[in-house]
Amino acid sequence: MEKALLNKLPKAKQYLYGIFSVIIVAAICYFLSAYLGYKIVALVLLFTVSVLAMFLDIFPVLVVALLSALIWDFFFIPPTFNLLISNTEDGLMFLMYFIIAMVNAALNYKTRQWEKIARKREEKRNTLSLYNTLLNSLSHELRTPISTIIGATDNLKADKAKLQEEDKDVLVSEISKAALRLNGHVENLLNMSRLESGVVKPIRDWCDINELAYDVKHKLKEYSANHNIKINVQENLPLFKIDAGLITQSIYNLVYNALIYTPANGTITITAFKQDKNLVITVEDTGNGFPENEKENVFEKFYRLKNSRTGGTGLGLSIVKGFVGAHYGTILLENVKTGGAKFTIIIPAEASATNSLKNE
């Protein structure tokens, strides 16, 4: 962790810290030179270079190694205060010092490269298992409606005469339901890939939040037969400059999610108000809330709750987070006291002075 942190230091700072450390250590050794032999100093300096090699990139380490060799030669090898070396033993020692320092730097660098590769492999493995989970839930989610369509059309084709009128009607309505479900998944997948490729740029325009909330309620009519959707928009809420398409989709996904996971006869409440310079929208349900230890993960792509039943692709909430993020907004999840879950979207947005024009 610490290594990774120091690795991020800009090059200039790496050189600065490296050189600075060597000079400090050399200075201490110099003041203690009465007690330390110059050969011991070599070991101390080598040690310093080794430690630095653990944190710095290869070039700063090589520079530090070279510098420390020169300092050792100049200040410590007799005759001091010049680069001359008087005897062969010292000459050999200087050479070996230099080689050890360089090898040290290179080896440390290599080790770190290996670590990096190992880390990448691990990441790849994690991504792979993530994609396997995705493929499992996604293929289920895509294949169910496709199977319905194929099966129902086969039936209609083969047994035109035998099928009862009402059965025909059921099959046709199943086909239509399956197609709508497929369409929803494709919409989510396309939105996700738009987010991933970074092409989601909000087109902000004035937007009536009340209208937007009712639009979501209207679009979810088919799914909300057993639930009550309440809309609670602050009186005289101004217009906000947001991307109506993206925010509608976000609220849609939150309410849809709530409808799916809230037991029958529950209530889902959409609230909207202005707070400071932000538009705040909340979606609250009367379901069972989220397990505390999984709350953090629900916005992750393809994440599905450990005990969630089949259905869903794990994309809905991460798309909400992406769309809200594209507005520089934030999304929060909490469990309310009554047990349900509450999502809060906070979007910094320009607000109109008023929402009613009395005088023309």
Add this chain to the structure above:
Amino acid sequence: MSKQEILVIDDEAQIRKLLEITLRNNDYKVVEAATATEGLLLAASHPPDLILLDIGLPDENGLEVLKKLRQWYNKPIIILSVQNDEENIIKALDSDASDYLTKPFRTGELLARIRAFIRNSDTPQETSTITFGNLCIDFKTRLVKKDKETLKLTATEYALLCLLIKNEGRVLTHQYILNQVWGPAQADQSQSLRVFIAQLRKKIENDANNPELIITESRVGYRFVSPT
């Protein structure tokens, strides 16, 4: 009366088949083209009463085809597009496309769009009063009544309502409405437009939160529809 003829320009055979069956069973005559070149040729050799034009054609961008057609063809052209492509939809409407449909579309929607144009080009509106459900507008006296009660509309609200009604069934872009009602100098009044629409809905709709007359086309504009 001979059948109205519709030219379908779409590269997807399945979509063409679907449109052909739907339209034929609703008493239209259908001509199909799979490419822009073929479509332009067919349109020129035998001008149809309406064109359904796909934006994503293999040989030429649908927007370009639209511009070429509009140099001489002034009957309705309805654009077929995909969702999340409001930018191209607005461009197409600015290039004089009559309306648009996003795939996947519902059959009812498709037929309503086509009807809005064929009816309007058939019978030019000469009546001085027009009724939509419990709403009645008298253009001569400039009176708007809901359930026989006269509504108090401001001049702008009335102008906005007239513009929408005159284009019943068709989408009007924000920009177009602003130009028509506020004038080209006031093109940045988009904030007021939202407010006026909300106020107008409060007056004419039975439930302003579930509008049945003035429908919002998200990020594109508004459409006035006759309640069913």
